[in-house]
């Protein structure tokens with residue numbers, strides 16, 4: 001399998017005028033600002049008051065059990081003016097080899113509902129397949145109805161439900177998965 005060694009900062013893929021590149025500690029201030037524009041999303045998962053710094057941890061340091069930063073790809077979505085408007089986080093080979101885990105996909109509200117999320121997922125899927133992924137797994141909160149619709153439309157199917165606590169909020173999460181043939 002081809003293992004990626006893409007350094008942080010390198011452009012990974014493009015969707016129209018949008019560019020997706022790995023983010024690093026240097027990007028922490030703009031990631032925090034993105035968090036400030038996505039407080040409703042943070043509150044939905046972590047409870048209140050929402051902490052915009054959580055977006056930094058999600059993109060740069062949060063890891064599932066037994067994984068290291070070597071397998072973490074925190075990505076920023078930049079618009080044509082190079083402004084950070086969204087974020088993606090994927091973990092390689094979790095929970096098992098060739099299955100990747102999408103820990104985060106978020107766009108700031110002004111960029112939602114225009115087809116960008118769908119286009120990003122199509123291109124991310126191509127990128128994942130090129131890097132050896134056969135399946136993609138994610139978890140969507142019971143409180144995130146729009147998110148659940150979005151994933152159902154993209155062919156994700158239920159695996160199980162888990163109860164998880166983040167911040168001061170406990171929620172049921174629907175764990176979803178799909179095989180990654182490029183569409």
Ligand SMILES: CC(C)(COP(=O)(O)OP(=O)(O)OC[C@H]1O[C@@H](n2cnc3c(N)ncnc32)[C@H](O)[C@@H]1OP(=O)(O)O)[C@@H](O)C(=O)NCCC(=O)NCCS
Nearest residue numbers: 041105106107112113114115116117118139140147149150
């Ligand atoms: C989830 C998310 C990334 C999807 O990205 P998006 O760009 O809004 O997604 P799309 O525009 O491709 O699709 C969303 C909806 O807009 C509709 N849509 C797509 N293109 C459209 C257009 N040109 N005009 C109007 N609506 C459009 C889609 O039909 C879809 O409708 P649905 O909700 O009934 O499924 C984004 O909404 C987001 O950041 N949400 C908050 C974070 C979140 O919930 N993340 C997922 C957690 S698991």
